[in-house]
Amino acid sequence: MRLPALQRREQLLDAATTLIAERGYWGLSLQDVADACGITLPGVLHHFGSKDGLLVAVLEHRDRLDTAALVEHLEAGAPPDLAGVCDAIVSRNAGQREIVRLYAVLEVESLAPDHPAHAFFAERQRRTLALLTRWAPAARSGDALARHILALMDGLQIQWLRDPELDLVAEWRAVSGQLPALRRPL
Amino acid sequence: MRLPALQRREQLLDAATTLIAERGYWGLSLQDVADACGITLPGVLHHFGSKDGLLVAVLEHRDRLDTAALVEHLEAGAPPDLAGVCDAIVSRNAGQREIVRLYAVLEVESLAPDHPAHAFFAERQRRTLALLTRWAPAARSGDALARHILALMDGLQIQWLRDPELDLVAEWRAVSGQLPALRRPL
DNA sequence: GTCTATAGGACGATAGAC
DNA sequence: GTCTATCGTCCTATAGAC
Numbered sequence: 001m002r003l004p005a006l007q008r009r010e011q012l013l014d015a016a017t018t019l020i021a022e023r024g025y026w027g028l029s030l031q032d033v034a035d036a037c038g039i040t041l042p043g044v045l046h047h048f049g050s051k052d053g054l055l056v057a058v059l060e061h062r063d064r065l066d067t068a069a070l071v072e073h074l075e076a077g078a079p080p081d082l083a084g085v086c087d088a089i090v091s092r093n094a095g096q097r098e099i100v101r102l103y104a105v106l107e108v109e110s111l112a113p114d115h116p117a118h119a120f121f122a123e124r125q126r127r128t129l130a131l132l133t134r135w136a137p138a139a140r141s142g143d144a145l146a147r148h149i150l151a152l153m154d155g156l157q158i159q160w161l162r163d164p165e166l167d168l169v170a171e172w173r174a175v176s177g178q179l180p181a182l183r184r185p186l
Numbered sequence: 187m188r189l190p191a192l193q194r195r196e197q198l199l200d201a202a203t204t205l206i207a208e209r210g211y212w213g214l215s216l217q218d219v220a221d222a223c224g225i226t227l228p229g230v231l232h233h234f235g236s237k238d239g240l241l242v243a244v245l246e247h248r249d250r251l252d253t254a255a256l257v258e259h260l261e262a263g264a265p266p267d268l269a270g271v272c273d274a275i276v277s278r279n280a281g282q283r284e285i286v287r288l289y290a291v292l293e294v295e296s297l298a299p300d301h302p303a304h305a306f307f308a309e310r311q312r313r314t315l316a317l318l319t320r321w322a323p324a325a326r327s328g329d330a331l332a333r334h335i336l337a338l339m340d341g342l343q344i345q346w347l348r349d350p351e352l353d354l355v356a357e358w359r360a361v362s363g364q365l366p367a368l369r370r371p372l
Numbered sequence: 373g374t375c376t377a378t379a380g381g382a383c384g385a386t387a388g389a390c
Numbered sequence: 391g392t393c394t395a396t397c398g399t400c401c402t403a404t405a406g407a408c
Contacts, residue, residue, distance in 0.1 A: 005373065022298050026213030030402070042403080043374055051402065101297060108294045111287060111347050112208050125348060148361050151341025158340055159333060161297050162311060175334050178365065188391070216384070227384080229392050237384065375408075383400070390393075 001038065009047050011037050013061050016054055021102040024109050025055055025116065052116040059106075059120055062099060066092070082135040083182050086149060087172075093157065094168040100157055107154075125150075137181065145181050152176070187224065195233050197223050199247050202240055207288040210295050211241055211302065238302045245292075245306055248285060252278070268321040269368050272335060273358075279343065280354040286343055293340075311336075323367065331367050338362070 015036035020028050030051055034041045048054040073088045093100050110117040129146045136142030152175055160168040176182050201222035206214050216237055220227045234240040259274045279286050296303040315332045322328030338361055346354040362368050
């Protein structure tokens with residue numbers, strides 16, 4: 001079935017997202033992506049140029065959606081403090097398991113300096129830390145607090161990914177409740 | 187160079203450990219393992235039967251070493267409380283970056299149910315949680331505390347793996363100092 | 373914009389000699 | 391215990407037709 005380019009791209013990005021989450025980048029096969037969308041392998045490459053190109057497109061696509069969702073959440077009246085931002089992030093993540101898995105896999109895989117997403121994730125972590133630090137109460141070292149929060153989120157997500165029974169939001173509430181610097185914004 | 191079987195196995199395990207840490211299991215090539223040890227690919231398979239067999243051997247090898255190290259650390263007079271056990275784990279990890287990377291990569295990669303190490307890591311997390319829970323003060327839910335601690339360790343390790351400047355032990359001290367349930371053993 | 377066809381390698385694994 | 395040789399499968403990527 002012949003599809004408009006933009007629509008086909010989106011379909012391919014969806015399929016690739018699921019498959020990378022499942023197998024990682026090194027385990028991804030373009031043939032599988034093609035099969036999942038009912039086109040041929042060269043058809044995939046036509047849209048993204050190369051396997052690396054597809055990966056970059058997937059990441060950019062997700063980041064655009066996530067940033068938009070966060071902004072919207074804040075404009076819609078979430079509490080404008082650090083706890084509010086964190087809760088917004090966690091509750092959004094809780095609703096998109098596959099995406100969280102994609103990032104968890106790629107974040108660790110890309111620790112290797114020659115991974116095609118290495119720079120992307122280094123920059124992304126820098127950006128996330130900056131975002132959290134900006135909202136941190138000025139009193140104590142905001143950077144240490146930001147790293148603490150990020151570590152907790154990453155760690156809890158892995159446990160949640162391994163055990164579907166776990167309630168990510170509840171777990172985050174329980175754990176972040178122990179952090180005075182987070183729950184007492186003043 | 188012809189080597190005794192046991193020595194060759196160890197050399198192969200070392201090489202495989204480094205390469206899996208670098209590329210994950212799906213990105214591992216037996217050819218590279220063979221090259222690193224100066225033998226051919228069938229030579230590798232002779233010792234481990236299959237690629238899966240090699241992975242299992244690597245993990246069993248590491249777990250044996252780590253368990254022994256922890257026991258020794260405790261017998262050598264580390265504080266016999268939860269904080270002491272955690273500090274022991276973190277400080278040992280801080281000294282073996284490659285190994286931590288291996289586990290970080292495989293832990294996330296193996297979230298997929300058909301990954302050859304899936305069962306291994308599910309069981310390992312269960313065991314680690316049980317270990318931490320055993321040392322937790324009986325007062326509060328030890329299980330929640332154990333998950334909290336495990337999340338922190340995993341999260342901090344990822345940050346440390348990305349940024350070699352970071353001091354894992356110091357970071358752990360700073361972060362765990364905020365956990366009253368951990369630092370006040372009575 | 374999508375296809376067929378194909379190039380050109382790398383992969384895991386096996387068989388059998390030494 | 392390690393080798394050579396080889397099989398069959400999978401891979402990314404390119405060239406060119408429609």
